[in-house]
Amino acid sequence: MSSMTLLFSGQGSQYVGMGSAWYGGFSEADHIFEEAADILGYDLKTLCMEGPISQLSRTSYTQPALLTISVIAFRRYMHDVGIIPEFSAGHSLGEYSALVSSGVLSFGDALRVVQERGRFMEEASEAGLGCMIAVRGADLNLLEELCDHYSVTSQPITIACYNSSYQYVVSGHHASVAAVAGQLEQRGFQITRLQVSGPFHSPLMQHAADRLALELQKYTFHEPLWPVISNVTALPYTDANSIRQGLHLQMIHPVRWIQTMQYMEKHGVKQGIELGPRTVLKNLAKETNIAFEVLSLDRDLDRIELERRFSIRDWLVKPLAVSVSTPNANWNEDEYHKGVILPIRRLEDLLKSIESGRSSSAYELRREALECIRLILQTKQVSAGEQEEVLDLLRRDQDGAVSNFN
Structure with missing residues (x-):
């Protein structure tokens, strides 16, 4: 996640x-x-x-x-x-x-x-019927009430964007927007007329x-x-x-x-x-x-x-360290060579490629590194539960960010 x-x-x-x-x-x-x-x-x-x-x-x-x-x-x-x-x-x-x-x-x-x-x-x-204004500091209930009051079928007006707790955008017919803007300005709220070509989101x-x-x-x-x-x-x-x-x-x-x-x-x-x-x-x-x-x-x-914060080089050191430090329970030399030695060498190559500036995208590097570590853990006969725990930890990047690679 x-x-x-x-x-x-x-x-x-x-x-x-x-x-x-x-x-x-x-x-x-x-x-x-x-x-x-x-x-x-x-x-x-x-x-x-x-x-x-x-x-x-x-x-x-x-x-x-x-x-x-x-x-x-x-x-x-x-x-x-x-x-x-x-x-x-x-x-x-x-x-x-x-x-x-x-x-x-x-x-x-x-x-x-x-x-x-x-x-x-x-x-x-192109008909030039409408416009948009940004409103700062106004109470949302007041803004909605004003839009409801001045909106009619031939001259509609509505809140177009709920941008933040302090900024809303109002869009609609020129006459209705002008009326709402006038009411807001009388109450001391900041109004900005947007330089857009029409009454979008209305x-x-x-x-x-x-x-x-x-x-x-x-x-x-x-x-x-x-x-x-x-x-x-x-x-x-x-x-x-x-x-x-x-x-x-x-x-x-x-x-x-x-x-x-x-x-x-x-x-x-x-x-x-x-x-x-x-x-x-x-x-x-x-x-x-x-x-x-x-x-x-x-x-x-x-x-x-x-x-x-999201340095791919710093992150790649982690799977390399895990691959070396995880205890081994598989003494089949051929399996160990294919499933541990070769993937570790590949992780080392990936790290060198980053340091030399020859690396591919960080997305591909993260995905390949996790594939390598999965193979290493399986070969070393780490239990399925422990494998997922290790992989979940490795998916976690610096500052709590997480990668979704499976």
Whole structure:
């Protein structure tokens, strides 16, 4: 059982040059950018690196860009850290990145979906009927009462995002949003008008949501490698149909991020890793008083801490020490050579490859090391119960993080 969760940010976290601090020199990033360019029909890497920000901030470009950067971040995480999480979750658009990370959608299919999703949302916003505001410090009951009071069928307004205990986002028709904003400002609450193209996560996106539902039927959804939390229910998805329905409903329902974080905390998560640009989700976690810490790949000090806390070299020393120190009860020389000597030599080779900089991904190293130690324990005729106890201890990484390798 892992105590790790992977978190993926959504629209609004984009900036020119995003990701350049951590994917430089990572060859897989270039392959992902090339695949994205082939699918999208334009040079996404240049757009991300050089802008202009006016184009990068257009919904139809923002969404493919953020998905791509987030997938590169995930691949970098697996290469450098390689611990399988207990959950993954993404904020709004970030849910697609979470689904890719868990193997539900291929990167190519997810990119095609979000390209259309962004286009549908942009076209739905061209009428200019709605907007979004961020509200800080307001009591949730008051905010819900104001939205209920000013929302009418022709001019709906709703809470679009339950971001943290101190921040909510309101979305809807211009007139209704203006009325609620005026009431909140009179009471001294901080209001920020968001620079987005439309009233996302509100009933005004119904047409775009229905178009997306048809688009989602074109793609194959696979069983997740680990649970992905739904924005709509703040619970893990149960099957492919629930994922399609959740992505459809997400367009017109609020993002329940507070409840998502609370669910993961309740189910034993001790460490969150934010994969993507900026530190939005790290900051929201602090504001919600979640017991577990979030480290962001896009923050220099956090990347250093990730390398220290989850050093694959430091971890690999442990199975090597266990393989040598575990008592042997098997005196068959041939079995001992094949099942103990050779796996120990392989562990030594893995350690040398890390120290020489020639190692493969941390994910593959962790998996192979545990396979070696399992074979050694079996060959030495350690009891099944003791084998699992040792393997469980080895799955535990520094600071209580756990790897899900079997």
